[in-house]
Amino acid sequence: MITNRQWRLKRLVSEGEHPGPEHFEFGQAPVPDLQPGEILVQTIVLGTSPAQRMYVSTERQFHFAVEIGEVMSCRGVGRVVASRHAGFAVDDIVQASLGWQDYAVLAPEASEDPSHNVRNVRKVPAPVRPLTTVLGLFGQLAYSAYVGVIEVGQVRSGDTVVVSAAAGGVGSIACQLARIQGAERVIGIAGGQDKCRWLLERGLCDEVIDYRQDSVGDALGRLCPDGLDVYLDSVGGDMLDTALQHLAVGARVVLCGMISTEYQRPRPPGPTHYFNLLYQRSRMEGFFVFDYVDRWPAFEARLREWYRQGRLVLTDDVAEGLEHAPAALGALFAGGNTGGRVIRVSQDPQHLPHIDDQDGTQTASEHRE
Ligand SMILES: NC(=O)c1ccc[n+]([C@@H]2O[C@H](COP(=O)([O-])OP(=O)(O)OC[C@H]3O[C@@H](n4cnc5c(N)ncnc54)[C@H](OP(=O)(O)O)[C@@H]3O)[C@@H](O)[C@H]2O)c1
Structure with missing residues (x-):
């Protein structure tokens, strides 16, 4: 019998707290026998998202709420190891809500309601190693960056683009997409010297601001004296308010x-410098990546092409082991990740092609040379 390690919710995350190991219990459970229409999926890699806090907080209203004693919800990538579903075969690679566990029993048809698309079981059409790409560079983190930079931010040639949480999952890809769109300068804001160095060394940004050390307002004044054209914000609060003081005419402020x-x-009061949107004839607009679900395949095709051309680099931050899942999630709220945080639960199937083994792939540094 297969034994399944699982993290179950022990207590809800209260106001002022962030999720961590103390909110969950690590245990084991047998895997139930498959019923007709079900598949058994072995987890390979799990994503993390600050939004997961909403599933387990005392004020959760989301329809994804996790109840006490339930396995923590989490989207991930896995391999079908048994199937009683005609549409899925053993060894198919799928992306689905697998939860913090080694194995998930899924009933694909039952979860195909488009209004709950976050829970859908999707077969990954052309999986490559590392499978972290399904969540990161060719997945939801990148789609969010794509919508923020290209669809809503409409970054164009010559723009000065500022990205907050630039060394995070969405941010690190957004910086690269801004470059691809022709931004003249990409300025990343991140917490700490190590992250700032990482952004520069990986070639993701032209300039960086360490908000833990420096005044963001002073730095923006110095780095973009003519104002910023696009601000992609994942942080809000004071950082958003500061950015609003540095808008160029016609700026786009994107709320990610x-x-x-x-x-x-x-809830804290809103930004006091919003009037600058009027003075600078600018706009501020939020987006929700799931509104673009029909276009994800088109986004993915472009992202893959840019990777092949050496214009995108991987920015995964891999936490090894299911046992570290709660800590890996909690780290997002303390700035403990550099790049897109994923949790490696088991190894990628070795027969899959490696991302760099595809014809025509250049490295990012080759492309820039
Ligand atoms: N709109 C959408 O559809 C959509 C889709 C996906 C994600 N999101 C949102 O996009 C943001 C980024 O998501 P992600 O998954 O890529 O996470 P992430 O940026 O990889 O992780 C969070 C980062 O935020 C920064 N941070 C945390 N607390 C902070 C604070 N109090 N003040 C300033 N910075 C703080 C930290 O970086 P530093 O160490 O640099 O501070 C941390 O590493 C999140 O807010 C997420 O909810 C939105």
Whole structure:
């Protein structure tokens, strides 16, 4: 019999707390026999997202709420190891809501409701190693960056683009996409010297601002004296307010997330410098990546092409082992990740082609030379 390691919710995350190992219990459970229409999936890699806090907090209203004693919800990538479903075969690679566990029993048809697309079981059409790409560079983190930079931000040639949480999952890809769109300068804001160095050494940004050390306002004044054209914000709060003071005429402020204030209660007051949107004839717009689900395949095709051309680099930050899942999630709220944080649960199937074994792939440094 297969034994399944699982993280189950022990207690809800209260106001002022962030999720961590103390909220979950690590245990084992047998894998139930498959019923007709079900598949058994072995987890290979799990994603992390600040949004997962909403599933387990005392004020969760989301329809993805996890109840006490349930396995923590989490989207991931896995391999079908048994199937009683005509549409899925053993060794298919799927992306689905697998949860923090080694094995998940899924009933694909039952979860194909498009309004719950986050829970859908999707067969990965052309999987490559590392399978972290399904979640990161060719997955939801990149789609979010794509929508933020290209669809809503409409970054164009010559723009000065500022990205907050630039060394995070969405941010590190957004910086690269801004470059691809022809931005003249990409300025990344991140917490700490190591992250800032990483952004520069990997060639993701032209300039960096370490907000833990420097005044973001002073740095923006120095680095973009004519103002910024696009600000992609994942942080909100004071950082957003500061950026609003540095808009060029016609700037686009893109609201991707607001991790610094999203979980504060009562909600902090809004930005005081919003009037600059009027003075600078600018706009501020939020987006939700799931609204673009029909276009994800088109986004993915372009992302793959840019990778093949050496214009995108991988920015995965891999936490090894299911046992570290709660800590890996909690780290997002303390800035503990550099790049897109994923949790490696088991090894990629070795027969899959490697991402760099595809014809025509150049490295990013070759492309820039
Ligand atoms: N709109 C959408 O459809 C959509 C889709 C995906 C993600 N999101 C949002 O996009 C944001 C980024 O998501 P992600 O998955 O890529 O996470 P991430 O950026 O990899 O991780 C969070 C990062 O935020 C920074 N941070 C955390 N607390 C902070 C604080 N109090 N003040 C300033 N910075 C703080 C940290 O970086 P530093 O160490 O540099 O501070 C941390 O590494 C999140 O807000 C997420 O909810 C939105």
